Amino acid sequence: MTTIAVTGATGHLGRLVVESLLSRGVEPSSIIAAVRSPEKAAGLLARGVQVRAADFDKPETLATAFAGVDRLLLVSTSSPGSRLAQHHAAIEAAKAAGVGFVAYTSILRADTTPVLLAADHKATEEALAASGLKHSFLRNxxxxxxxxxxxxxxxxxxxxxxxxxxxxxxxxSRADYAEAAAAVLVAEDVKSVYELxxxxxxxxxxxxxxxxxxxxxxxxxxxxxxxxxxxxxxxxxxxxxxxxxxxxxxxxxxxxxxxxxPGSDLRELIGxxxxxxxxxxxxxxxx
Missing domain, CATH: 3.90.25.10 (UDP-galactose 4-epimerase, domain 1)
Known part of the structure; x- marks a missing residue:
């Protein structure tokens, strides 16, 4: 059974990804909600989803959170000034845990766009590519x-x-992007980059x-x-x-x-x- 972890699983996007995985028939016990505050995920726990503490500012928690994970959705954090360090910690923990695949929620054309908001996303993509982990960039x-x-x-x-x-x-909609992420997490064949x-x-x-x-x-x-x-x-x-x-x-x-x-990646992923x-x-x- 493939184990799938979703970071930020009680956040706006992460919780919708978990819901999409469940609606696709993924066994609840094979889903890990990796969250900063496990008490906020009591509802998921009651539905059979595994809940693990994962604080990006406490890298030691990530090792436990990602243990036994086959496929990981790394939802970008929203902490100005510390986001890149948090992402680096998650990538290192995923690599150390032997995670087989990482999908990362990035921004449209992160490698070429001039918008300031893209800088951390571009650097995270570069770190993930350099890690050697199989990955997909979900450029939302x-x-x-x-x-x-x-x-x-x-x-x-x-x-x-x-x-x-x-x-x-x-x-x-957020739900559209969440469905796309869930589709990538359960797919056998994936692209390295999706412009969504x-x-x-x-x-x-x-x-x-x-x-x-x-x-x-x-x-x-x-x-x-x-x-x-x-x-x-x-x-x-x-x-x-x-x-x-x-x-x-x-x-x-x-x-x-x-x-x-102008692309069709999002429409194709969600069907x-x-x-x-x-x-x-x-x-x-x-x-």
Missing amino acids: GWYHENYTAQIPTATANGGFLGSSGEGRIAGA GGDAPFTMAELAAEVSKQTGTEIGYSDVPADQLVTILAGAGVPEGFAAILADTDVHIKENGALDN RPTTSLSDAVAAALKG
């Missing part, structure tokens, strides 16, 4: 949820704000139009210079360094299509069309 595009989470604020303020101009974003994005790229103005249509309230999109966006986001409580990263990403969406993706923008907005409004 933007989540619909990155934008639909902004709907309440946009509605209250009369519109969305950004610096992406008419740049197109090949977004898809939605079927119908959209602009921020099109997102605003869709929200307007579904809410019956006119919502616009205001495009502002990147430095102004940083100031606005920082004023709203976003750490200035992260605000700069978000603005930088918007600039590259506009200037070189950094988050557009269906990706979640549409209209469905994502509807789900957010219902939720």
